[in-house]
Amino acid sequence: MQLREATSDDLELLYDMLLEAFNWDGTARLTRDEVVADVHTVRYLGGWRRAGDFGLVAVEGETPLGAIWARALLAGAPGYGYVADDIPEIGMGVIRGRRGQGVGSALLAGCLEQARELGWRALSLSVEDGNAAARALYRRHGFSVVGRNGGSDTMLRAL
Ligand SMILES: CC(C)(COP(=O)(O)OP(=O)(O)OC[C@H]1O[C@@H](n2cnc3c(N)ncnc32)[C@H](O)[C@@H]1OP(=O)(O)O)[C@@H](O)C(=O)NCCC(=O)NCCS
DSSP states (O other): EEEEOOGGGGHHHHHHOOOHHHHSSOOSSHHHHHHHTTTGGGGTTOOOOOOOOEEEEEEEEEEEHHHHOOOOOTTTSTTTTTOOOOEEEEEEEEEEGTTTTSHHHHHHHHHHHHHHHHTSSEEEEEEETTHHHHHHHHTTTHHHHHHHHTTEEEEEEEO
């Protein structure tokens, strides 16, 4: 497995992974069309990759295994895990057949490094109640709960 930078050509993959993040428990709560059309969810990836966006794709040869991305959203049009205008919110997903093999951990570690190099002061995210695999991963990488939004916790990792 290798990590490479996520480019504008990866938008479809990122939407696939955003859909996995919304449907993390395997139930199809949102369809792909809904994720692309919804005013709240499209904030995460609409216009990718615009100034300030960054992320990584995990690949095996040419095959994508998962992805992570980060975007600083503003208070007027925030993400579910919004903390501040100058703190990008991340999203991530790993394809179903390759979870639990360290891909997510590698993506998250790589994204933290990217964010540090770019000079961001912290990263945030939103994780739904019950998503124990994601929570365990985030805690292991230094994220802690700083807020609550509906049925999700907002987590923050200072850099
Ligand atoms: C969350 C996700 C990205 C993690 O990716 P991954 O490649 O499986 O992650 P890793 O293999 O690096 O690590 C997973 C960790 O979770 C643990 N884990 C797996 N299932 C778990 C569960 N039900 N409860 C607690 N921990 C669990 C694993 O043991 C592993 O921890 P370890 O390395 O200490 O053993 C992946 O599961 C995924 O794509 N889920 C669906 C989308 C999603 O939830 N995105 C995040 C939304 S906030």
